[in-house]
Amino acid sequence: MSRHVLSLLVEDKPGLLTRVAGLFARRGFNIESLAVGSSEVQGLSRITVVVDVEELPLEQVTKQLNKLINVIKIVELEPEQSVLHEHVLVKVKVDTATRPQVLEIVELFRAQVVDVTPEALVIELVAGSQRTAGLLKMLEQYGIRELAQSGLLAMGRGPKSITERIPRS
Amino acid sequence: MSSPTTPLPSAVRTPARAAGGDQHATRGPEPELITGAEAVVRTLELLGVTDVFGLPGGAILPVYDPLLEAKTLRHILVRHEQGAGHAAEGYAAASGRVGVAIATSGPGATNLVTAIADAYMDSVPLLAITGQVFSTLMGTDAFQEADIVGITMPITKHSFLVKQAADIPLAIASAFHIASTGRPGPVLVDITKDAQQETAPFVWPVKLDLPGYRPIAKVHGKQVQAAAQLLASGKRPVLYVGGGVVRARADDELLALADLTGAPVVTTLMARGAFPDSHPSNLGMPGMHGTVPAVLALQESDLLVAVGARFDDRVTGKASLFAPDAKVVHIDIDPAEIGKIRTAEVPIVGDAKEVLGDLASAFRDLGAQPAQPYAAWWERIRSLQHQYPLGYTPTSDGLLSPQHVITRIGEISGPEAVYASGVGQHQMWAAQFIRYERPGAWLNSGGAGTMGYAVPAAMGAKVSQPDRVVWAIDGDGCFQMTNQELATCVINDIPIKVAVINNSSLGMVRQWQTLFYDGRYSNTHLNTGHGSVRVPDFVKLAEAYGALGIRVEKEEDVDAAIRLALETNDRPVVIDFVVSADAMVWPMVPQGVSNSGVQYARDHAPSWDDEAPGSGVDPDFVMPAPEGGVEPVSEADAIAGAEER
């Protein structure tokens, strides 16, 4: 299996997410992560999907997704030519003894503390999957109380845009 | 039924209109204010729809009121919504036009689901319109609420949920467009009751806004040339023709290409009629119950030109062992079909009609026409045809041979008739033993295999093609799933003919029990036929509906009954053909094995573990093909192919 990052430009219509997610489930493709939000064009949303499939099934996924009437464009983003980031919020147990150690890790990973109480810290990191995974691994020993992670967000590097040549209405 | 239909002031009622055409469009600065329900009817009329099948209920009731006024739209009241769905399918498949079915919310809508799934599998242009509960009640488990858009998402090409009257014309027009273009399919429009009741300005024509829908790809000229090259250099080509050729009505272009190249043609279950059975290049149907020449020609081919075919497992057998030496040219309007099962050396996305035309020109331009095209290949094929003609061994229990009955129906009714079948043994025999000469003559549920398709589909076909003879060739099992539509046929003067191939059993399942479960007949006896209690008695059932019921038990009565059916056009006809339960469908490729293991067996089934050839020549073997000239099989050849490759 190999990991592929797909960027979908879709019409912002009710049920759209069900259509996309349902298609993956129905055709037996595993979604590793999924992130949805608006794009720079009004009425169009952008979905970033990470799938774990071989080359040929990937072609099937793409073709089947393309058949969804509300899907306008699909681009596979090559990791080397793209920015791939995810967003992590993690709550860690601390006491006076461990707080400095945790803060040192936060520093090391260039993360941020966004909430402080005597017993816990909420730490935020926006980074590539490797760095977020590294942070979580280091924090494990202190006791992770809560974890929330976004799906991967992705964008091609350079001046080009996914909405180029998309008719804007 | 919670609230009454909003009464319309007569001032906004629209005058009589003819179907289609822009001249009826609302013009001028102030569009007319009409209800959503009226907009449904008017939009359908403006789209040129002339017939719809449906059944009302609370959530669709507003639409049924203006239907009374409709001048160019005929609504046919069915007895079950599944019947409306299959009728719309039969209507579409026989004519190439969009079929329309209407149902109420909840159970009305879910009753359409089977037909929608069927249309999805067989790429039938179907527009399903359902009523939905008030938008304010949606999500509350309101009376007769079902999330039909959600339920049908995996089995529709697309769907619309409409909550405002103003959105109705665009939604229906878009649905109609999507259903009928590209690879056709079912599209659902679910309309809340408040959207039907409220008024909105009716604006027509509408401007479609489907930026993500690009159904027609420009045909890739280089690929077409590559395909032509392969056809010119191939030694053992086969044109593997699927249902897409029927949907595209690309039969003329196919015929031209076949004549030009001289390549043999096989027509799948969905493609029967796409290429004339009378044509010497037609090897018949491939697949699980295909002819031996069709099955083995594909298997031994060095070049498959697949057109509108999708390498279904019923055709390929074990896909990894299918046509192992063949390069593949795959022509399909749906890019997702190309490479889905089998990698194509030359993929061509496009409409079959256009691509086949281009391919013929490209082939002609090559000028590479051998005097005797593919001579060695044809020699091999002719010998297969000689050794393994399509035929059957007559039954020995004194009951009718189903194959004979079906052959005679086809011969007496001719190629201009329409034949809709159910699912089971009778379906396979109808595909094998009726000779099809034109697309739209053969209707069946191929992809979904929906028992109960035949009667309503025949009804729909007869509505779209009133001048044609329309047969439903049905099984005693299938017939009991949807025969209530005989009432619809009688009341609405739709004189279809139903041939019940009554083997008193779920025959196809019984055949598998004979072959693979040691003859242990668990729950396949239906008690409808010879020597049984005959529940129901199909003749009485026909009569109860006001149809003509005939029972045929002797071979000498077969032709007369068929002729009587053909002469009877003031009501539907049901013929109960009491046939043997022991007749089996041959040839057969057992599931999950290579097609090279196709079994060509007669009088009784060979043991599947038996390495030895079959049981020898049967002197009674019947070959109904009019060409004749073929002789029975030699003993050593009774199991074809297995050793040959």
Ligand SMILES: Cc1ncc(C[n+]2csc(CCOP(=O)(O)OP(=O)(O)O)c2C)c(N)n1
């Ligand atoms: C709705 C549905 N239920 C079950 C089946 C499984 N099935 C396939 S063929 C068949 C038997 C059909 O019996 P009949 O209509 O009498 O046809 P025969 O095979 O006897 O010609 C059955 C039960 C099916 N295809 N569709």
Ligand SMILES: [Mg+2]
């Ligand atoms: Mg039967």
